[in-house]
Amino acid sequence: MRLGVVVQRYGADINGGAELHARYIAERLARHAEVEVLTTCARDYVTWRNELPPGPDTVNGIPVRRFRVRRPRDPERFGRRSRRVFHETHSVADELKWLEDEGPASPSLVSYLRSGETRWDYLLFFSYRYYHAYHGARVVPGRAVLVPTAERDPAAGVGLFGPLFRGVRALMYNSFEERALINGVSGNEDVPGVVVGVGSEVPARTEPERFRQRYGVNRRFAVYVGRIDENKGCKELFDFFLRYAAREPDPLQLVLCGHSILEIPDSPHVRHLGFVPDGDKFDAVAASELLVMPSYFESLSMVALEAWALGRPVLANGRCDVLKGQCLRSNAGLFYDSFEEFAEALGWLGRRREQARALGANGLEYYRRHYAWPVVEGKYLEMFNRLSSEGRAPRAGWPPEIPGYWDRRKATLPPAAYAVEKVPAGPALGSDQWTVASGQ
Numbered sequence: 001m002r003l004g005v006v007v008q009r010y011g012a013d014i015n016g017g018a019e020l021h022a023r024y025i026a027e028r029l030a031r032h033a034e035v036e037v038l039t040t041c042a043r044d045y046v047t048w049r050n051e052l053p054p055g056p057d058t059v060n061g062i063p064v065r066r067f068r069v070r071r072p073r074d075p076e077r078f079g080r081r082s083r084r085v086f087h088e089t090h091s092v093a094d095e096l097k098w099l100e101d102e103g104p105a106s107p108s109l110v111s112y113l114r115s116g117e118t119r120w121d122y123l124l125f126f127s128y129r130y131y132h133a134y135h136g137a138r139v140v141p142g143r144a145v146l147v148p149t150a151e152r153d154p155a156a157g158v159g160l161f162g163p164l165f166r167g168v169r170a171l172m173y174n175s176f177e178e179r180a181l182i183n184g185v186s187g188n189e190d191v192p193g194v195v196v197g198v199g200s201e202v203p204a205r206t207e208p209e210r211f212r213q214r215y216g217v218n219r220r221f222a223v224y225v226g227r228i229d230e231n232k233g234c235k236e237l238f239d240f241f242l243r244y245a246a247r248e249p250d251p252l253q254l255v256l257c258g259h260s261i262l263e264i265p266d267s268p269h270v271r272h273l274g275f276v277p278d279g280d281k282f283d284a285v286a287a288s289e290l291l292v293m294p295s296y297f298e299s300l301s302m303v304a305l306e307a308w309a310l311g312r313p314v315l316a317n318g319r320c321d322v323l324k325g326q327c328l329r330s331n332a333g334l335f336y337d338s339f340e341e342f343a344e345a346l347g348w349l350g351r352r353r354e355q356a357r358a359l360g361a362n363g364l365e366y367y368r369r370h371y372a373w374p375v376v377e378g379k380y381l382e383m384f385n386r387l388s389s390e391g392r393a394p395r396a397g398w399p400p401e402i403p404g405y406w407d408r409r410k411a412t413l414p415p416a417a418y419a420v421e422k423v424p425a426g427p428a429l430g431s432d433q434w435t436v437a438s439g440q
Contacts, residue, residue, distance in 0.1 A: 001033040001384065004123040006113070008104055008130045010039040010066075011052070012059050017302060018149045021198045022126040025147070026062050028199070028377050036120070037064040038112065040104045040132070047072045048104035067109035077101055086154035086416045093408045095160045105131045114139040122384060124172070128164060129155045137168055141394035144168045145383070150178050151297040152321060157419030162186040167398025169387050172196050172380065174300035176329075176428035177321040184423030191395070194383055197300050199373040202309040203279065208287030211280055215273055221253035222315070222346065223288040225281055225303045226295075228260035228272075233294030233317050238265050240336075244343040245269040252350045254292070257284055286310045289356060290349050298322045305371050308332050308363025313356050315345055325427030332363030 007022040014020070026035050037059070041050040048069045057064040078101040084090050085098045109132055113123070117140045125133040128148040137144035146168040150156050165171070165186035171193040173179040183189050212218065228234045237254075242265055245251040256264065256272045257280075264272045276284065285291060291307035293316040301323060304314050314333035316323035318341070327333035334349065336342040349356045369375070402408065 002120045003029055003033045003035045004038055004120040005035060006038045006123055006132055006136050007126040008040060008132060009042050009045060010037050010059065010064055014043065016045055018127045020302065021149065024198055025124065027060055028373055029380060030062055032377065032381060035062055037062055038109060039064060039066055040069050040106050040109065041066045042069050042104045067106045067112065069104040069106050073101060073103050085158060088415055089411050090413050091409050091411045092159065092403055092413065095158055099131055099134060099160065102129060103131055110135045110139055117143065122387065128161055134160060134164055137164060138399040141398050142169065142392035145170045145172065147172045148178065148182060149174060149299045150182055151299050152181055152420060153297055154417040154420055156181055156185050157416035159413045163398065163400050166191060167395050169395065170383055172383065175322045175325060177325050178299050180428040181423055185419045192383065192386065194379050196376055196379040197371055198302060199371050199376045200302055200306050200309060202306055203282055206283050206286035206310065208283055211283035211287045217255060217271065219253040220289050221255045222290050222292050223255045223257065223284050224292050225257045225285065228256055228258050228262050230262060233296050234262055237292065237294040240339050240342040242267060243339060244346055248347055252289060252346065255284065257281055282310065285312055288312060290315055293317065293323055296320050305367055309367040311360040311364045313349060313359035313363060315349060321425060321427055328427055330363055330366035332359050332366055
């Protein structure tokens with residue numbers, strides 16, 4: 001079997017959520033099939049500048065082919081177009097321009113897919129909202145499998161994406177909440193789909209004491225891992241944590257691992273270690289009492305899964321449907337909607353160490369049942385086998401024709417945010433079916 005993995009950025013040192021997800025899947029599926037990665041020359045997800053050379057490359061033994069991005073992103077123009085498409089009545093032309101500005105726009109990548117369609121049995125497109133996923137899936141209509149990595153934000157309601165969600169051969173969802181969101185905005189329940197997520201390269205052995213000695217961390221602590229950014233909920237986390245530390249007699253320390261674009265609080269209770277290598281990251285989580293996950297928007301949260309794989313409980317932002325649902329399904333974490341809930345939950349986890357360990361043990365079992373690599377790989381292979389038995393004919397109505405010049409410019413589409421707001425919020429707890437399914 002020959003598989004293509006199509007993703008916006010790719011590299012051993014590119015560790016964004018969807019990009020790391022794509023690399024893990026490519027490397028794991030290479031054990032079962034011939035895998036090639038198609039991507040752009042971009043490294044930076046804000047500018048999409050061409051920084052890597054075009055053409056063939058190899059990353060961790062996987063062949064990679066890079067294509068140039070037509071132009072860097074103009075953040076001001078992209079912001080204007082996002083406001084129009086998300087919050088105003090607009091046209092198909094507005095959405096196509098927004099998609100072009102979202103980027104990374106690489107017509108040469110799309111042309112390569114079109115010219116070599118039969119080279120691959122299936123192509124996995126990562127991240128629905130980017131240029132390569134929409135335009136790439138259109139040119140390989142009978143072979144496109146989408147890994148949407150969708151969060152509950154207005155982009156999911158953009159009109160272009162409804163036909164995409166209904167037209168691809170299958171979708172590999174990260175969570176039940178992601179599946180419910182995409183079903184709600186597109187009505188694609190009849191498209192084969194499975195909640196699969198992704199495993200992680202969690203080491204068989206960690207060394208918590210090595211981490212403590214290397215970084216001089218002597219207190220019991222909660223850990224945050226990831227980009228330290230207001231969009232990840234970190235500004236609110238700092239506010240809540242400092243208020244918790246001021247009123248708690250013996251507060252946990254907050255240890256931050258990751259690059260920051262926020263000012264770090266000047267407090268003896270907060271330690272910022274900056275970016276740490278993967279080995280140190282896993283040692284840090286293993287040394288911690290718990291992982292704090294303050295993000296409002298996630299399609300899965302690999303770091304939460306890694307914490308559970310290491311037997312640590314998670315304290316998550318309850319306003320993120322995915323994180324709340326994962327905590328409830330696993331019985332391995334607590335969640336908060338306010339400062340009072342944050343402080344009580346963090347204090348309880350810090351004081352009730354036996355109960356916290358029990359939650360962590362639940363998390364480890366949850367990870368093993370649903371996110372261990374043999375489980376994840378099996379779901380992908382099962383889906384490919386099902387699709388192969390059905391043949392490679394495109395789904396009816398896909399790809400749709402893009403309207404002509406004048407019709408494309410008629411402002412008749414509602415704000416994308418409306419489509420998302422109409423989908424019920426909250427954790428999707430109605431089903432725990434983890435098998436390949438259509439309409440479940």
